[in-house]
Amino acid sequence: MAAASRAKRMLGDRAEVVVFEKGSWVSFALCGTPYYIGCRVRRLDDLLYYPPEEFTRRRGIRVMLRTLVTELEPGEGRLRYRSLSTGEEGWYEYDYLVLATGARPRVLGEWLRYRNVYTLHSLGDADRVRAAAVRDDVRRIVVIGGGYTGVEAAENLAGLGRRVTIIHRRGWLLNRMLDEDMKGLVEERARAAGVELVLGRRVEGLEGSGDLAVSAVLDNGERVGGDLFIVAGGIEPAADIAEKAGIRLGETGAVWTDERMRTSVDNVYAVGDVAETRDLVTGGRVWWPFAPAANKMGYVAGTNIAGGDARFPGVVRTSAVGAFGFYVAATGLGEEEARRHGFNPVAARLKARTRAHYMGGEEIVLKVVADADTGRLLGAQAVSGDPSGFWRVNVVASLLYKGATVWDLFGVDVGYWPGLNPVWDPLTVAARLLFRQLGAAPPKPEDKGG
Amino acid sequence: MAAASRAKRMLGDRAEVVVFEKGSWVSFALCGTPYYIGCRVRRLDDLLYYPPEEFTRRRGIRVMLRTLVTELEPGEGRLRYRSLSTGEEGWYEYDYLVLATGARPRVLGEWLRYRNVYTLHSLGDADRVRAAAVRDDVRRIVVIGGGYTGVEAAENLAGLGRRVTIIHRRGWLLNRMLDEDMKGLVEERARAAGVELVLGRRVEGLEGSGDLAVSAVLDNGERVGGDLFIVAGGIEPAADIAEKAGIRLGETGAVWTDERMRTSVDNVYAVGDVAETRDLVTGGRVWWPFAPAANKMGYVAGTNIAGGDARFPGVVRTSAVGAFGFYVAATGLGEEEARRHGFNPVAARLKARTRAHYMGGEEIVLKVVADADTGRLLGAQAVSGDPSGFWRVNVVASLLYKGATVWDLFGVDVGYWPGLNPVWDPLTVAARLLFRQLGAAPPKPEDKGG
Numbered sequence: 001m002a003a004a005s006r007a008k009r010m011l012g013d014r015a016e017v018v019v020f021e022k023g024s025w026v027s028f029a030l031c032g033t034p035y036y037i038g039c040r041v042r043r044l045d046d047l048l049y050y051p052p053e054e055f056t057r058r059r060g061i062r063v064m065l066r067t068l069v070t071e072l073e074p075g076e077g078r079l080r081y082r083s084l085s086t087g088e089e090g091w092y093e094y095d096y097l098v099l100a101t102g103a104r105p106r107v108l109g110e111w112l113r114y115r116n117v118y119t120l121h122s123l124g125d126a127d128r129v130r131a132a133a134v135r136d137d138v139r140r141i142v143v144i145g146g147g148y149t150g151v152e153a154a155e156n157l158a159g160l161g162r163r164v165t166i167i168h169r170r171g172w173l174l175n176r177m178l179d180e181d182m183k184g185l186v187e188e189r190a191r192a193a194g195v196e197l198v199l200g201r202r203v204e205g206l207e208g209s210g211d212l213a214v215s216a217v218l219d220n221g222e223r224v225g226g227d228l229f230i231v232a233g234g235i236e237p238a239a240d241i242a243e244k245a246g247i248r249l250g251e252t253g254a255v256w257t258d259e260r261m262r263t264s265v266d267n268v269y270a271v272g273d274v275a276e277t278r279d280l281v282t283g284g285r286v287w288w289p290f291a292p293a294a295n296k297m298g299y300v301a302g303t304n305i306a307g308g309d310a311r312f313p314g315v316v317r318t319s320a321v322g323a324f325g326f327y328v329a330a331t332g333l334g335e336e337e338a339r340r341h342g343f344n345p346v347a348a349r350l351k352a353r354t355r356a357h358y359m360g361g362e363e364i365v366l367k368v369v370a371d372a373d374t375g376r377l378l379g380a381q382a383v384s385g386d387p388s389g390f391w392r393v394n395v396v397a398s399l400l401y402k403g404a405t406v407w408d409l410f411g412v413d414v415g416y417w418p419g420l421n422p423v424w425d426p427l428t429v430a431a432r433l434l435f436r437q438l439g440a441a442p443p444k445p446e447d448k449g450g
Numbered sequence: 451m452a453a454a455s456r457a458k459r460m461l462g463d464r465a466e467v468v469v470f471e472k473g474s475w476v477s478f479a480l481c482g483t484p485y486y487i488g489c490r491v492r493r494l495d496d497l498l499y500y501p502p503e504e505f506t507r508r509r510g511i512r513v514m515l516r517t518l519v520t521e522l523e524p525g526e527g528r529l530r531y532r533s534l535s536t537g538e539e540g541w542y543e544y545d546y547l548v549l550a551t552g553a554r555p556r557v558l559g560e561w562l563r564y565r566n567v568y569t570l571h572s573l574g575d576a577d578r579v580r581a582a583a584v585r586d587d588v589r590r591i592v593v594i595g596g597g598y599t600g601v602e603a604a605e606n607l608a609g610l611g612r613r614v615t616i617i618h619r620r621g622w623l624l625n626r627m628l629d630e631d632m633k634g635l636v637e638e639r640a641r642a643a644g645v646e647l648v649l650g651r652r653v654e655g656l657e658g659s660g661d662l663a664v665s666a667v668l669d670n671g672e673r674v675g676g677d678l679f680i681v682a683g684g685i686e687p688a689a690d691i692a693e694k695a696g697i698r699l700g701e702t703g704a705v706w707t708d709e710r711m712r713t714s715v716d717n718v719y720a721v722g723d724v725a726e727t728r729d730l731v732t733g734g735r736v737w738w739p740f741a742p743a744a745n746k747m748g749y750v751a752g753t754n755i756a757g758g759d760a761r762f763p764g765v766v767r768t769s770a771v772g773a774f775g776f777y778v779a780a781t782g783l784g785e786e787e788a789r790r791h792g793f794n795p796v797a798a799r800l801k802a803r804t805r806a807h808y809m810g811g812e813e814i815v816l817k818v819v820a821d822a823d824t825g826r827l828l829g830a831q832a833v834s835g836d837p838s839g840f841w842r843v844n845v846v847a848s849l850l851y852k853g854a855t856v857w858d859l860f861g862v863d864v865g866y867w868p869g870l871n872p873v874w875d876p877l878t879v880a881a882r883l884l885f886r887q888l889g890a891a892p893p894k895p896e897d898k899g900g
Contacts, residue, residue, distance in 0.1 A: 311861075
């Protein structure tokens with residue numbers, strides 16, 4: 001919708017803009033679904049950014065809901081579609097095509113044949129999960145996957161008074177965001193919320209009785225019983241229609257794009273969770289299915305299609321999540337990950353207060369990773385009791401985006417007010433700790449001509 | 451204390467480090483004094499970062515409290531001091547000298563002869579103001595000055611149930627942080643807190659009766675009566691002792707320093723509120739008497755004296771303040787200020803929610819200023835009901851520090867979680883609005899080799 005809106009806004013009556021959407025909604029907040037399940041967001045409609053009429057009436061975009069695109073013929077500049085409501089089929093001819101088919105759960109089809117097993121990947125899913133979770137015969141809920149969605153779903157389901165178990169095949173929750181030495185606070189808080197953790201175990205299958213799943217079977221043969229199962233186990237780009245049409249996929253399995261969001265095929269763009277982009281820290285390609293990047297990609301594609309010149313250079317992989325009352329955020333590379341990418345990482349980890357000692361505040365654990373050979377910043381992670389950890393990570397994200405060093409992290413002029421941070425902000429303290437890690441001869445700061 | 455601690459830590463027993471301090475405290479939080487006055491910080495000791503013994507016993511630094519340095523002889527490498535307690539005088543010979551004499555109120559001596567007129571520039575001042583303000587015969591308090599200190603003092607005194615009037619010679623409060631089009635929320639809230647505002651008026655003098663001031667006389671002849679007067683009217687660098695010793699002052703009146711915090715005289719450094727630094731946005735010299743810069747300057751001077759190589763490249767002038775329940779923050783240049791510095795400024799100002807619409811949040815007004823000729827970011831201002839406005843300003847500060855453009859502001863990978871920000875963060879929206887301001891041909895983004 002970002003691409004459609006932007007192109008239509010720039011082109012006006014000079015262009016017809018049509019959106020084909022197989023589902024019943026456009027412009028919805030998938031990230032809000034866990035809070036809908038937990039009744040913190042009350043109505044499904046609250047998760048719509050705009051009703052479809054905003055696009056059809058006010059923005060002049062044709063929106064074809066419940067309409068599946070079944071085939072692309074980029075050589076001919078046309079696509080085939082079928083209405084899921086009426087079965088009607090047709091061809092549509094375009095000058096420019098934007099692929100925004102998104103991502104889909106990478107879940108075994110056979111698990112879903114049980115009617116108490118759900119994924120959480122659409123507003124419809126959210127509706128079904130909430131309806132199931134609030135039934136009074138549902139007491140034990142098993143969440144398979146301890147990443148973003150799994151953690152948020154577990155927190156919200158526990159908040160409904162259900163006994164929740166998270167099964168996660170990695171050794172700690174949110175392992176894509178946090179290094180192992182950062183896991184403590186989150187796991188403590190998860191357990192305090194009554195959530196049971198089964199870590200480092202893969203689910204081999206589900207055991208059922210009739211059309212109901214009864215337990216998850218782990219790779220060590222143990223079983224975890226439940227009345228309801230949420231599979232929050234990972235997603236993949238929904239790129240088959242592009243692949244079938246001969247559009248190049250990148251090494252990540254998502255559709256290859258350049259900085260203007262063009263694919264390998266003339267006049268075809270790809271944006272959002274189906275598109276591959278660049279990792280500005282490693283310089284490599286990355287699949288980064290997060291909403292802000294998706295929206296920006298749409299804006300950039302729409303601008304370029306309308307004759308402008310916009311670019312989406314890539315991401316430094318900033319993400320954030322709420323976890324059992326804490327705010328968790330990360331950007332760039334973790335320590336291990338940095339090593340895998342050929343860097344020589346050093347890290348500073350510190351516990352601090354988020355404000356001046358005499359103004360209260362919350363606890364924050366902050367970790368910053370840098371490259372010992374060059375002093376370049378590589379990443380940051382924070383877990384904190386207030387949102388300031390997230391924002392400190394965003395400051396590092398800005399510096400990563402500009403290829404900054406540990407000296408920049410020290411020098412950067414973060415404001416100070418005692419009700420907001422300590423006078424030595426944890427970011428500055430992290431820079432000082434990194435100086436120590438960098439040894440007696442830290443890389444010289446840039447000369448600013450002083 | 452930052453310079454002393456850093457040098458002593460690096461040099462250990464190889465150096466004697468002595469601190470001369472004319473007052474009775476070291477390492478205190480002057481920024482916290484308004485909250486002490488308002489009884490939100492209860493004890494004066496709460497405003498000490500460390501007791502003096504932390505430095506004397508644990509860090510091995512000699513701290514000479516209530517000891518005035520009366521004369522410097524940099525040619526001889528010595529200084530003269532006098533104990534304010536015993537009157538004893540002496541000379542001290544040094545290899546390196548760090549000037550950290552700070553700033554002082556620029557207030558007319560004659561005003562202070564009234565015993566109900568106070569400045570707010572030391573813990574002692576804070577103690578006296580609180581003692582005076584809580585007396586039950588004090589009902590009307592006049593605060594002269596509507597900058598950082600004036601606003602915080604007024605908020606806290608109003609919180610004690612006093613009738614407070616701010617007299618400010620500029621047309622709106624916090625005019626050094628906020629452009630006029632950003633003033634609305636703060637003034638609304640000030641009035642809602644019962645604070646009366648007299649704006650655009652200079653105080654010509656105080657009228658008294660005996661040793662008590664009775665009213666402030668304005669430049670239009672009007673009088674504002676009060677039982678207690680707080681002069682929060684600006685400060686200046688306490689640089690006379692340096693000037694007398696032949697140490698160069700910069701164009702701002704503060705002691706000239708280079709990036710290593712060296713003054714014009716060998717082996718003499720200057721740090722903190724007495725030192726001048728560089729404005730990284732304008733490229734000019736600036737006096738920036740704020741605590742984080744002061745502490746970093748101290749760290750840098752201490753490192754260099756101990757044989758390291760550290761630099762403080764300058765500031766982008768980020769500041770923050772609490773104002774009647776709002777958080778106010780700014781960095782870089784305002785629109786008018788940018789014009790005065792020869793830029794061709796454009797600005798985007800927007801009102802938004804600080805979080806996704808379905809997760810509550812507060813109001814934020816954000817303004818970002820950029821240069822139309824180059825697309826370079828020049829500054830940002832925010833007023834918000836939660837701290838996220840401050841942190842958004844810090845993200846812009848990081849970008850200013852790296853000389854970034856509006857395209858960088860759009861591209862920078864700020865994280866997203868619905869409980870923390872909208873998916874189109876106000877920062878990204880500001881970038882989009884600035885694109886429009888920049889017209890049909892915005893400056894090309896940097897080529898990132900994509």
